[in-house]
Amino acid sequence: MLLKYNPVHKKVPVLVHNGNAIAESLVILEYIDETWKENPLLPQDPHERAMARFWANFADEKCLFGGVWSAFCAEGEAKQKAVESALETLQVIEEELKGKKFFGGETIGYLDLVVGWIPRWLQALEEVGEMKLLDAERFPCLHAWAESWVDLPVIKESLPPLEGVVEYFHGSKKYRLSLAASK
Numbered sequence: 001m002l003l004k005y006n007p008v009h010k011k012v013p014v015l016v017h018n019g020n021a022i023a024e025s026l027v028i029l030e031y032i033d034e035t036w037k038e039n040p041l042l043p044q045d046p047h048e049r050a051m052a053r054f055w056a057n058f059a060d061e062k063c064l065f066g067g068v069w070s071a072f073c074a075e076g077e078a079k080q081k082a083v084e085s086a087l088e089t090l091q092v093i094e095e096e097l098k099g100k101k102f103f104g105g106e107t108i109g110y111l112d113l114v115v116g117w118i119p120r121w122l123q124a125l126e127e128v129g130e131m132k133l134l135d136a137e138r139f140p141c142l143h144a145w146a147e148s149w150v151d152l153p154v155i156k157e158s159l160p161p162l163e164g165v166v167e168y169f170h171g172s173k174k175y176r177l178s179l180a181a182s183k
Helices: 025-035 046-073 076-097 110-114 118-129 140-151 162-181
Strands: 014-017 020-023
Touching: 014 025, 020 025, 025 046, 025 110, 046 076, 046 110, 046 118, 046 162, 076 140, 118 140, 118 162
Parallel strands: none
Antiparallel strands: 014 020
16 A cells, blocks of 8 residues: 555655545645645745745754764764764754744644654664763753653654654664675
């Protein structure tokens, strides 16, 4: 079924609505925003919408994949550099959040959903990758946001158990290391 609905990437997430498949997280969120207008995710102002998309791309490309994931995958001296880079990207996200309850202001919005991986994934990646990134003293706004995010009933009931996420990343690390050893 996945291959039918996402033949290009062959992976989740895929949203199927009215028999039509929409792939990729950011595209799915924009589709939801455009389809169910009574609960907007993106701001109505065009400039604010563009900025939300900018920050979403930054969070995905620079923070998750370019920063945190690189730190998780790296070893030795490269790991220290990657951790420093991840901390820099998290600092940028911290600055964007300052003075706000949520990234969109007082209500959950598009960017909150995009960075919603931080509380659960980052905690697991820190444990498995033997690193500390989300320090409450260094990132007080992001840390407070993460704590309140996981306490929201709609989020809390949807989060996978931390143990399962840790187990997944242990498997991912083991697989990655086995590939490196076979080269």
